Amino acid sequence: MNITENLQKAKQLLEEADAIFITAGAGMGVDSGLPDFRGVEGFWNAYPKAKELGLNFEEMANPEGFESNPQLAWAFYGHRLHLYRDTVPHKGFTKLLELSDTKKYGAFIFTSNVDGQFQIAGFKDERVMECHGSIHNLQCIDNCEGMLWSSDDTFIEIEEDFKAKEPLPSCPFCGAMARPNILMFGDFGWEYARTNGQRERLVTWMDTIEEEGGKLVIVEIGAGTAVPTVRNTSDQIAKRFSIPVIRINPRESFGAEIELPMGAVEALREIVP
16 A cells, blocks of 8 residues: 555545545544544543443443433533533644535535534534434433434533532423433434434435536545444445545555545645645
């Protein structure tokens, strides 16, 4: 693999494209200072209290926690809500946004991230598909009305023993416990209507490009193999349009036609004109 050659190829594809499909996993946020929870040690470094309690990410990111230990569950998600809300997206987001503004069909984002960083960076909400939902929306733990509401007015105070201070967020319709509208592990109560709407908009965008013979480019950033949803999506679209995937990933860039084993900011600085 010749990185210089791959950088040149990626740069050319981006210059010639009139539509950009950006697929992104947790690695996209690392350069903004966000944790990617890679491996149990990575998770424990971000949340020492979880290590003390012997809990891994799968156990913390579980809807059952809102029933069995709501103060702990809300400490975890409350901390993430404030972290994501206060984080300034890195320069790579801006470069992609500025580039997409010059393209006929603009860009569409497909991401497994729940942090809302693309929208914070200025991408239009209707051009983002969040396949695991978003922390910036809440729902009822019982999904009583199938409704979501914004978490903008939600502020979680976390006490020293990593417990969220009462009163905890509750459903405005029935008064039950509220939870983030995020797809968790073993989650049968996730309200997916918002994500379905995003998916429909993405399908329409893709169909339009295909029907009109648009020139699509796929840029995948920081998507790992542990939960391969994003990588699979990149590969499916690449196959459909018979185009390569530009895969930016410092540790897992393998399996793409254009592999860039780099971080997001470093790679985007090189390839975005």
